[in-house]
């Protein structure tokens with residue numbers, strides 16, 4: 001043989017390398033583009049549109065345990081959110097926690113009892129400058145044109161970088177198969193699989209049908225949803241006339257879920273007359 | 276050259292088979308994790324990164340530390356590192372491989388790993404981390420192999436290797452800087468949100484990596500005819516000393532800022548790690564062990580008279596390595612998650628399957644290291660008589 | 666070159682191993698799959714036609730589904746206008762499976778034959794099929 005071993009290995013090695021690149025490139029290029037000329041993809045006619053969807057949670061209107069339960073169940077039932085009954089594997093899109101945990105650093109020893117113990121409704125803040133989107137290495141988490149921070153569960157690799165990055169604990173990872181932990185699956189909505197991260201989607205699938213988010217619908221007016229960039233929207237009207245706070249606004253993620261505190265009227269001087 | 280790895284003493288083969296057995300057990304355990312999900316680890320909604328990512332972080336440092344031999348040897352012509360530099364480069368290869376494996380076993384959907392390349396996302400630090408790690412692995416394989424090849428023939432490495440070697444220096448710094456940026460840019464994780472993160476990472480890397488290298492060099496000398504050189508080992512000892520002191524200094528800076536400002540977000544993780552928070556104190560003994568070992572290692576290292584004694588040096592290096600392993604491979608990650616975003620404490624402890632998988636990834640690293648060192652040592656043993664003319 | 670014998674032996678082993686599926690299947694005939702279309706919803710259709718032609722769907726349904734997926738999730742476009750101008754709601758679970766409510770007799774038939782295991786149904790809930 002005229003070729004010595006080294007030379008053979010070199011040629012073999014480089015041709016394998018080139019072939020790999022070739023196959024890879026061929027595969028990427030052959031992925032479907034516009035493969036059916038005449039077909040089109042459109043938005044639904046009913047789709048509710050906005051520049052930045054936002055929510056106001058009016059704590060004054062959430063009174064009984066039943067009020068809270070309705071809101072949370074509405075979301076978790078239609079979205080097939082599993083219930084594992086243990087905090088380690090827990091998955092939640094919308095949940096409750098007290099003031100000191102929802103707004104750490106804002107609490108004081110002497111705040112009204114009612115505020116100290118009354119649970120706040122927490123969910124993804126659909127931040128305008130979301131760190132979860134910034135860190136995601138695959139664009140599985142991304143910002144939609146209408147301001148919703150969306151999850152592409154087909155693309156998520158489960159690296160959980162977004163969970164480290166979200167300052168609001170809004171994200172849940174599927175540590176276990178969620179299917180067995182869903183009591184009555186909603187046949188119209190998918191479940192998730194092991195190893196992906198999920199969270200509230202501001203009910204984008206309902207917005208596409210012209211419906212308000214499920215939690216808003218179930219809240220008896222305590223949760224208000226609307227376009228924060230529209231000065232005439234209901235959320236803007238509420239924000240203009242009420243003192244509202246946001247979770248950890250100092251971090252600059254620009255959350256768009258606002259809270260109206262339930263301050264007992266008796267402690268506000270002249271309280272009754274100020275609504 | 277590779278055939279050198281296929282002939283060896285009984286001891287060599289026993290070691291290889293032991294490693295393979297450990298890898299096998301780990302692989303079976305991983306299949307279990309693959310099927311059931313990461314629920315079989317100790318990770319939770321609150322502490323979503325743990326042992327795996329900690330090992331990854333620690334090993335990036337080990338990989339980067341090869342530069343501590345490359346700089347003196349190639350930039351300052353420090354000839355005494357002539358024989359040992361290859362050990363550093365091959366250690367880097369094995370460490371980066373372990374890094375990649377740890378990322379892989381940590382992923383929820385590992386089969387989709389190509390998504391990082393199919394949908395490149397320059398705003399994600401993790402994207403850049405995979406780019407620099409991949410590049411560094413390639414660089415070290417090429418450089419190590421080319422220099423070894425040259426050694427075998429008793430010549431200098433080919434001219435094209437030099438630029439790659441120079442490139443590998445800033446590249447090594449970059450892998451650990453980018454890894455620090457993974458953590459240091461996250462709003463709301465006060466423990467990590469610190470400008471000194473990257474510097475601290477590099478300092479601990481330049482202490483821990485070379486310390487491991489000293490231990491390895493001593494082992495190699497004990498079991499083979501290859502002698503990396505007494506003076507080379509002593510010189511690395513000095514590097515380890517300075518780097519470790521810098522590392523402890525940086526840690527103290529962090530502690531000062533947290534303690535003196537006494538801002539809750541900054542103090543709580545330290546309190547949790549060193550004293551326990553709200554009655555949760557699982558990591559306290561470990562963190563104190565790390566501190567004590569750090570002090571012991573520094574005491575043994577700073578006095579030249581003690582350091583000159585090779586068994587004391589080995590002892591110091593082991594203490595230092597364990598100390599840094601606890602601090603960076605464990606405490607640093609967990610501290611970022613405790614307390615959680617709601618100022619509540621959820622503790623983390625690795626489970627048995629998680630530990631087995633971790634050990635077996637280390638076994639893969641050791642297997643690669645063993646094979647590469649075997650090749651290097653065999654080549655060097657053959658050419659032992661020939662003086663290297665670099 | 667040395668070790669020629671060993672190398673040839675190795676190559677023979679490799680070739681035998683790599684072609685295992687072929688000779689191990691010699692003599693076994695698998696029936697061509699015939700996916701069933703007789704679901705109640707399809708029976709009711711005036712024109713029995715999928716979102717695109719049968720030939721296209723046969724070959725390209727996975728690409729079409731990928732396009733649907735990206736369109737719905739990433740662009741928020743949940744309506745598909747096919748090449749004949751007909752409109753469909755983009756949804757595997759609610760559109761495709763509404764007609765093809767017989768997953769076992771339809772999807773699985775070919776998928777099993779081709780030995781592919783698409784993992785659509787780990788998330789998308791499959792239609793409840795009457796146990797016969």
Ligand code: SF4
Nearest residue numbers: 124125127132149166
């Ligand atoms: S709340 Fe968290 S998950 Fe939601 S957009 Fe903000 S950072 Fe992302």
Ligand code: SF4
Nearest residue numbers: 136156157159160162
């Ligand atoms: S876990 Fe998924 S969504 Fe989160 S950062 Fe990783 S790929 Fe993105």
Ligand code: SF4
Nearest residue numbers: 075200202203213215
């Ligand atoms: S907006 Fe929709 S997804 Fe989000 S919490 Fe409410 S119901 Fe759940």
